[in-house]
Amino acid sequence: MPRTFASLRLRFLLALGGVLCLALLALVLVARYQIMPILLEDEEQFAGSELDRAERAIGSELGHMRRVVEDWAWWDDTYQFVLGERPEYVDSNLYQSTLETLDLKMMIFFDAQHRPVWVAGFDEDGEFTSCNGSKTPCHWVVSYIDAMQSKLERQSDETQTWLLASPDMAMASMSGIYRSHETSPSAGSLLMVRPLSTSWIEQLRDTTGIELDVNSVSNSNADANDNLRRVSSTRMAASRTLDAMPDDHLIRVDALLPRQRYQASLETFRFALYWTSGVLIVTLLIVLWLLESIVLAPIRQLSRFTQRVHLEAAPPPMPAHLLARRDEIGTLAQEFRDLVDHHYQQSSLLLELSQHDSLTGLANRRLFDQRLEQALHSAQASGHQVSALMIDIDHFKLYNDYYGHLAGDDCLIALAECMQQHLGGKRILAARTGGEEFSVLMPDTSLQAAMLQAESLRLAIEARALPHATSPTAPHLTVSIGVASCHPTGLDDAVSLMQAADQALYRAKESGRNRVATIPGHRHATTTAPSQ
Numbered sequence: 001m002p003r004t005f006a007s008l009r010l011r012f013l014l015a016l017g018g019v020l021c022l023a024l025l026a027l028v029l030v031a032r033y034q035i036m037p038i039l040l041e042d043e044e045q046f047a048g049s050e051l052d053r054a055e056r057a058i059g060s061e062l063g064h065m066r067r068v069v070e071d072w073a074w075w076d077d078t079y080q081f082v083l084g085e086r087p088e089y090v091d092s093n094l095y096q097s098t099l100e101t102l103d104l105k106m107m108i109f110f111d112a113q114h115r116p117v118w119v120a121g122f123d124e125d126g127e128f129t130s131c132n133g134s135k136t137p138c139h140w141v142v143s144y145i146d147a148m149q150s151k152l153e154r155q156s157d158e159t160q161t162w163l164l165a166s167p168d169m170a171m172a173s174m175s176g177i178y179r180s181h182e183t184s185p186s187a188g189s190l191l192m193v194r195p196l197s198t199s200w201i202e203q204l205r206d207t208t209g210i211e212l213d214v215n216s217v218s219n220s221n222a223d224a225n226d227n228l229r230r231v232s233s234t235r236m237a238a239s240r241t242l243d244a245m246p247d248d249h250l251i252r253v254d255a256l257l258p259r260q261r262y263q264a265s266l267e268t269f270r271f272a273l274y275w276t277s278g279v280l281i282v283t284l285l286i287v288l289w290l291l292e293s294i295v296l297a298p299i300r301q302l303s304r305f306t307q308r309v310h311l312e313a314a315p316p317p318m319p320a321h322l323l324a325r326r327d328e329i330g331t332l333a334q335e336f337r338d339l340v341d342h343h344y345q346q347s348s349l350l351l352e353l354s355q356h357d358s359l360t361g362l363a364n365r366r367l368f369d370q371r372l373e374q375a376l377h378s379a380q381a382s383g384h385q386v387s388a389l390m391i392d393i394d395h396f397k398l399y400n401d402y403y404g405h406l407a408g409d410d411c412l413i414a415l416a417e418c419m420q421q422h423l424g425g426k427r428i429l430a431a432r433t434g435g436e437e438f439s440v441l442m443p444d445t446s447l448q449a450a451m452l453q454a455e456s457l458r459l460a461i462e463a464r465a466l467p468h469a470t471s472p473t474a475p476h477l478t479v480s481i482g483v484a485s486c487h488p489t490g491l492d493d494a495v496s497l498m499q500a501a502d503q504a505l506y507r508a509k510e511s512g513r514n515r516v517a518t519i520p521g522h523r524h525a526t527t528t529a530p531s532q
């Protein structure tokens, strides 16, 4: 896995982002396949109910027509007129203003044999004419009379109303002509035709509050069911066909309807969708923030702590707020801190053991050699001399032989204590570099100063007056000390410095022991310091 994607933060971000996308996708799918069909179906129901209203309004107009035609047909004057008994009927009733008041195109009176008795109406040019039958000048009514013949053949007692799609759009109502107060056979029929004029359609719009239109269509071009077409996001066109005469024609009501309900529902849904999306995104951010602050940031701090453990000699402090936590991360931090402390303690112990002599507690040869190299290195920068002492107990074999090996150990310990007490300088390092052999490193110390310190140490050891009954040198424990010094600008290195100190020690032994010596031939040697 690339390192970029190994980040927990990024992986959580991607995982939660994926969940968010899935949730949003689910919302969109629910909207597309569940909510939208419901909204569209609701819209279709709305369109249907609006067309029902328009149809009821037209039905109401037809009902009005029915009442008007019945008023006229069930009137004794009309009855007598159709029977030819009341010729003044025309002059007293069938004039232009009567039809205008009733908003009629024509009135046709038929006798019982379905022959037109009288016609009153407006011709194609809008001229009012009133004439006997369909003869000139009422020839314009012939097409209506022809269209009515089948209706007249099937004429029942019931008053009929219907829509006319041809030759002009109109409403028609026909009733049998009867006496008003007594049962009588029908004397004929009265047909009234009311045009579906522009003003009538306008009135229908005002009545219904629907932006509608009424058109005549051929039967073959019309849909049997309601037709709905969404013309824009705010408007839809709905249409319904109504039965009309002649049979090959229909009247179609076209309504242009607002899509307010759909838009309002859509807005509500969008509002809910945006809010849901917003809440989801905010939830995601909060989860990420909590994850970051509760889990990821502490883990990174633990990681940085681990890196410092590798890099630093001393154990770094564990962040206090991690230790103060009472949860799993707090426990982990405490356990980890304890583990690191334990590790450092073990390391320190091992280091101590690897660098110090277990008997005397002094530095061992390994540490002495390290410090000597460091001192020579530092001296190159400072230009100071580095001196070394090599100390050997005189006739220690005889001591062991006489007092025993354990006493010999105690003697070594006492000698180490004496050296530590006497060589107080901070940078002076006393080490046990052999069985009964000790070395002292004196950085920034000249040969003369080293000789003086060596002599002082020798005297201090002698002053301890540790008994050495079998020593040929003195009745107490004595040491011989070889001193050497080197200047960093010279060619001397650690090995040659210690060889010089060893030679000086040999010289001290050769010269009678219990003394301090140096090598006169050594480049930096100044003088020997025989002890007495």
Ligand SMILES: Nc1nc2c(ncn2[C@@H]2O[C@H](COP(=O)(O)OP(=O)(O)OP(=O)(O)O)[C@@H](O)[C@H]2O)c(=O)[nH]1
Residues within 6 Å of the ligand: 392, 393, 394, 395, 396, 397, 398, 400, 404, 405, 406, 407, 408, 409, 412, 434, 435, 436, 509
């Ligand atoms: N008790 C004890 N003795 C030790 C230890 N290490 C070395 N020795 C003894 O130190 C003695 C050193 O003897 P030598 O090398 O002959 O030197 P010396 O007897 O001191 O004679 P010179 O150095 O010539 O004065 C040996 O007897 C070792 O056994 C130790 O850790 N404890």
